[in-house]
Amino acid sequence: MAKLFYSEYAIENIARRVLTAYDPKLYYGKPAAIPIEDLIEANGLSLEYQYLRKNGRILGKTIFDDGLEAVYDMELHEYILFPVRAGTILIDASLCGEEANTGRFRFTCAHELAHWCLHKKLYLGTGESAALMLTAEETDMEFQANLLGSAILMPMAQVKRAFYQLRPGRDRRTLVADMACLFGVSKQAMRIRLEHHNLL
Ligand SMILES: [Zn+2]
DSSP, X not given: OOOOOOOHHHHHHHHHHHHHHHOTXXXXXXXXXXXXXXXXXXXXXXXXXXXXXTTOOEEEEEEOSSEEEEEEETTXXXXXXXXXXXXXXXXXXXXXXXXXXXXXXXHHHHHHHHXXXXXXXXXXXXXXEEEEETXXXXXHHHHHHHHHHHHHHSOHXXXXXXXXXXXXXXXXXXXXXXXXXXXXXXXXXXXXXXXXXXXX
């Protein structure tokens, strides 16, 4: 498959474009959690929740071509073929349960939206799909989807705004935790984003 490399600068710009096309307030307004599911649907994609693997190893998958996907049927205890249309994002149903981790669910959604934005031209017509595996080897495409996913959920302008508002009176740990909560991401994702931009 062809390779395509976007600079980090380009990735930040793509994130800003995706967010402002939906609602400029997401980038320029008050810092708040990005409505990632609405954003996905506004991009003409549909979200489907299925058990993608029996062992939960695949968290999400973006479908670029109409076809059939194997999903695990928890009642039948076997894989069944499920018809999917191009532009479907499959999210592992284990991420949607009540005690599931919201940060991981939202990050998986953002990662898959990022594949759609960055890689649909590469995948269209190949019959392949972009899957987020728990222990995937990090290819360039996965790395870039993670970068864009982070930039969508934690827009840089908003991160900086929140950082300078919340920093007074907070130690590093509390600051990261409160910012993670504000943006609806994991503490780890927030810490990486802040460190990467030399804010921590
Ligand atoms: Zn991926």
